Amino acid sequence: MTFWIGRKAAIAAAETLAAQRVVGGSEHCEGAELPEAERITTCWAIPLPTADGRWAIPALAGLAPADVDTVAAVDWATAD
Amino acid sequence: MFGFAISTTLGRTAPARATVIATRNWTPADLGSAVAWWDAEKGITLAGTGVARWIDRIGGQTVTQSAASAQPAFDGAARNGKAGLVFGSGQFLTGGIGALPVAAKAHTLLVAAHATGADRYNATVLSWGARGTNASRSLRVRGAHEGVIMSFYSNDYNGAASWSGRDRTVAHQMDDQGNGLFWADGLADSPHQVAGVETGATATNIGTHVQNTAHTVNGMTVQQIVIAGAVLSTTDRQRLEGWASWHTGRGGRELSADHPHRNARPQVAA
Numbered sequence: 001m002t003f004w005i006g007r008k009a010a011i012a013a014a015e016t017l018a019a020q021r022v023v024g025g026s027e028h029c030e031g032a033e034l035p036e037a038e039r040i041t042t043c044w045a046i047p048l049p050t051a052d053g054r055w056a057i058p059a060l061a062g063l064a065p066a067d068v069d070t071v072a073a074v075d076w077a078t079a080d
Numbered sequence: 081m082f083g084f085a086i087s088t089t090l091g092r093t094a095p096a097r098a099t100v101i102a103t104r105n106w107t108p109a110d111l112g113s114a115v116a117w118w119d120a121e122k123g124i125t126l127a128g129t130g131v132a133r134w135i136d137r138i139g140g141q142t143v144t145q146s147a148a149s150a151q152p153a154f155d156g157a158a159r160n161g162k163a164g165l166v167f168g169s170g171q172f173l174t175g176g177i178g179a180l181p182v183a184a185k186a187h188t189l190l191v192a193a194h195a196t197g198a199d200r201y202n203a204t205v206l207s208w209g210a211r212g213t214n215a216s217r218s219l220r221v222r223g224a225h226e227g228v229i230m231s232f233y234s235n236d237y238n239g240a241a242s243w244s245g246r247d248r249t250v251a252h253q254m255d256d257q258g259n260g261l262f263w264a265d266g267l268a269d270s271p272h273q274v275a276g277v278e279t280g281a282t283a284t285n286i287g288t289h290v291q292n293t294a295h296t297v298n299g300m301t302v303q304q305i306v307i308a309g310a311v312l313s314t315t316d317r318q319r320l321e322g323w324a325s326w327h328t329g330r331g332g333r334e335l336s337a338d339h340p341h342r343n344a345r346p347q348v349a350a
Contacts, residue, residue, distance in 0.1 A: 001168065001169050001170065019148075022127075022128075022148040023148070025127060025128055027126060027127045027132055028125065028126045029124070029126070029133070030122075030123075030124075034125065039127070040125060040127065040132035040133055040144050040146055041127040041130075041132055041146055041147075041148050041151070042146040042147075043146060043148070044147065044148050044149055045147050045149040045150065046147050048294075057149065058150075058170060076294050
């Protein structure tokens with residue numbers, strides 16, 4: 001799994017770009033297509049802070065957003 | 081599916097007499113104390129190949145994932161020809177507390193799943209409650225090729241059985257006195273005394289922890305989850321284990337030789 005990592009604004013822009021690819025697609029329950037108002041998918045990912053103060057989201061294959069780095073793993077800020 | 085049990089009484093003078101008892105397959109809905117049953121064969125909303133929603137078959141408790149990258153994948157023939165939700169790193173479903181047992185109330189939970197062995201430290205299969213010490217109940221794995229944990233954040237109780245590389249049915253039971261016990265494929269594992277349970281009533285997560293959603297499983301194919309708000313009798317627990325084995329296509333193979341449902345799916349009168 002790869003991630004995009006960068007400043008908060010850059011990650012937010014990358015998320016918006018990816019969301020345009022995945023939101024609005026058809027959704028199905030028990031074989032029936034859901035009406036648009038009942039679709040659940042609303043975004044690509046929720047940005048999370050990293051241990052070094054940056055932000056990251058999973059990368060969407062085929063896209064190359066500006067001002068982010070692509071990495072194989074992220075050291076997240078939160079832990080217990 | 082229906083079956084028939086036939087009993088015959090033969091007498092010297094009376095004619096042969098046959099009683100036909102119609103039976104059907106036992107399901108978790110036959111447990112009076114069951115409060116949730118997530119079945120990978122039912123109640124799934126798909127966004128492409130990702131699972132956006134999973135609704136339980138007992139109380140209609142719903143868990144969802146609106147972020148596409150965090151949706152587990154659905155495979156209609158994931159293990160032994162039966163459906164499963166394939167959770168990768170960073171993927172989980174989340175919802176409300178529903179009718180799950182809280183405030184030190186007893187529970188029995190069962191998860192039928194396969195793990196590839198890619199799990200990380202304290203990956204969480206199922207978690208419900210709230211954030212804070214002793215405020216949640218979570219079934220976790222300590223790591224790849226390590227045993228399972230029942231965690232009452234932050235009191236953890238270790239089981240010996242490892243999920244890695246196996247189709248397993250793991251059950252955990254806690255009575256209202258805090259006596260806890262695991263079962264792995266029907267075999268009792270690691271009794272323990274739970275110190276402190278003040279489960280809050282906030283959220284239910286499948287695939288990660290309610291305290292910290294970074295603790296996702298990785299490579300776990302979840303097929304069945306059942307939660308009851310009570311300690312089950314031995315008979316009912318064995319029915320549940322047997323049902324899980326047959327319902328997930330394993331046909332009793334993982335159960336011990338003396339398990340009552342190793343060779344037969346549990347039945348009840350129709």
